[in-house]
Amino acid sequence: MSIDSTLSPIPLVDLQTQSRLLKDDILRRIGDVIDDARYILGREVEEFEKEFSSYCNVDHCIAMANGTEALHMALRALEIGPGDEVITAGNSFAATAFAIAYAGAQAVLVDIDPLDFNIDTRLIEQAITPQTKAIIPVHLYGQPARMNEIREIAKRHNLRIIEDSAQGHGGEINGERCGSFGDIGCFSFYPGKNLGAFGDGGAVTTNNPELAEKLRLLRNYGQKQKNKHDSLGYNCRLDTVQACVLLSKMRFIEEWTESRRQVADWYRDELADTDVILPKAHEDCRHVYHLFVVRTPHRDAMIAELGKQNIYCGIHYPHPLNTAGPFVQAPTFPHGLPVCSQLASEICSLPMYPEMTRQQVARVAEAVRVFASNQTPKHELV
Numbered sequence: 001m002s003i004d005s006t007l008s009p010i011p012l013v014d015l016q017t018q019s020r021l022l023k024d025d026i027l028r029r030i031g032d033v034i035d036d037a038r039y040i041l042g043r044e045v046e047e048f049e050k051e052f053s054s055y056c057n058v059d060h061c062i063a064m065a066n067g068t069e070a071l072h073m074a075l076r077a078l079e080i081g082p083g084d085e086v087i088t089a090g091n092s093f094a095a096t097a098f099a100i101a102y103a104g105a106q107a108v109l110v111d112i113d114p115l116d117f118n119i120d121t122r123l124i125e126q127a128i129t130p131q132t133k134a135i136i137p138v139h140l141y142g143q144p145a146r147m148n149e150i151r152e153i154a155k156r157h158n159l160r161i162i163e164d165s166a167q168g169h170g171g172e173i174n175g176e177r178c179g180s181f182g183d184i185g186c187f188s189f190y191p192g193k194n195l196g197a198f199g200d201g202g203a204v205t206t207n208n209p210e211l212a213e214k215l216r217l218l219r220n221y222g223q224k225q226k227n228k229h230d231s232l233g234y235n236c237r238l239d240t241v242q243a244c245v246l247l248s249k250m251r252f253i254e255e256w257t258e259s260r261r262q263v264a265d266w267y268r269d270e271l272a273d274t275d276v277i278l279p280k281a282h283e284d285c286r287h288v289y290h291l292f293v294v295r296t297p298h299r300d301a302m303i304a305e306l307g308k309q310n311i312y313c314g315i316h317y318p319h320p321l322n323t324a325g326p327f328v329q330a331p332t333f334p335h336g337l338p339v340c341s342q343l344a345s346e347i348c349s350l351p352m353y354p355e356m357t358r359q360q361v362a363r364v365a366e367a368v369r370v371f372a373s374n375q376t377p378k379h380e381l382v
């Protein structure tokens with residue numbers, strides 16, 4: 001593929017601009033940690049937990065090593081394990097289903113709504129059996145899952161809710177924040193996330209004090225006091241150095257989220273008259289646009305064409321979870337996850353980051369528009 005190098009690159013995400021902006025502040029905070037050698041569960045971790053719980057409008061935040069372990073610890077705290085089933089969306093990142101498997105439970109995969117890309121709540125009840133213990137809705141791409149419907153289903157069937165909010169920082173439904181809808185909310189601070197560390201990081205949120213206490217023990221070898229292990233625990237702590245990065249970035253998360261929403265509005269304006277399908281954003285939701293995902297049956301050719309113009313797209317995710325080795329036998333509703341399967345070949349994540357300019361969005365949109373106008377339909381879109 002020959003790339004037109006006269007055009008400056010537009011990456012899928014930009015991890016450098018924010019870090020450059022905050023470098024001095026972050027280095028100063030890390031310098032303090034080095035001076036006092038508070039590398040594990042230092043003061044900054046507690047400070048970050050306070051800030052993040054208030055951001056999510058919940059009583060408790062417990063910082064974790066990463067988002068996958070946040071999900072795993074949430075399942076452990078709710079004592080979900082062998083013999084239990086947990087329902088989740090068939091199009092999530094593999095970590096959601098992996099965490100269920102780590103706990104020894106069975107992942108049950110449900111198909112998605114083709115317009116908002118989240119779990120299709122009309123299908124959830126078909127997937128419930130006497131073994132079902134919990135639902136893990138995923139706020140995929142930054143759009144909150146339909147939590148009001150999910151809460152009603154969970155109440156009717158006495159199920160727990162664990163939110164996978166790895167992509168949902170600051171998302172809302174009618175003013176309620178992601179991470180506050182379920183029994184436990186799970187976040188990732190992987191570098192590319194809307195709030196990203198300089199390595200791995202994660203957190204759980206809850207309004208339940210007993211669960212909060214359990215989660216604190218679980219992440220730190222079951223210790224209330226050093227070397228007194230009251231229960232089985234894990235090593236799932238957020239490093240103090242990562243808490244410094246997150247504290248520094250927390251000051252800008254709202255500004256960055258609003259910028260992402262602005263970029264999404266620009267894309268919507270620019271792409272309104274093309275054949276690519278734009279993501280549906282529910283009116284009662286604050287979509288935080290971790291990713292801006294469009295659909296076209298000519299996805300691979302479009303990514304290749306944009307690449308030639310130095311514009312870089314992604315696919316989140318190219319394979320539904322029922323095709324991943326550990327989950328090929330997982331129950332699926334409906335059988336084979338037809339919507340997830342079709343969308344896996346159509347979805348394309350366009351460049352999205354808070355620092356994107358109107359001109360950059362216009363350049364991406366123009367490339368998409370020209371490409372789309374030269375295609376003839378390949379297959380029916382669902």
Ligand SMILES: Cc1ncc(COP(=O)(O)O)c(C=O)c1O
Nearest residue numbers: 066067068093095096166188190
């Ligand atoms: C939806 C979803 N769930 C879980 C995870 C796992 O988070 P982490 O990479 O921090 O372990 C991620 C992120 O990669 C994710 O996007």
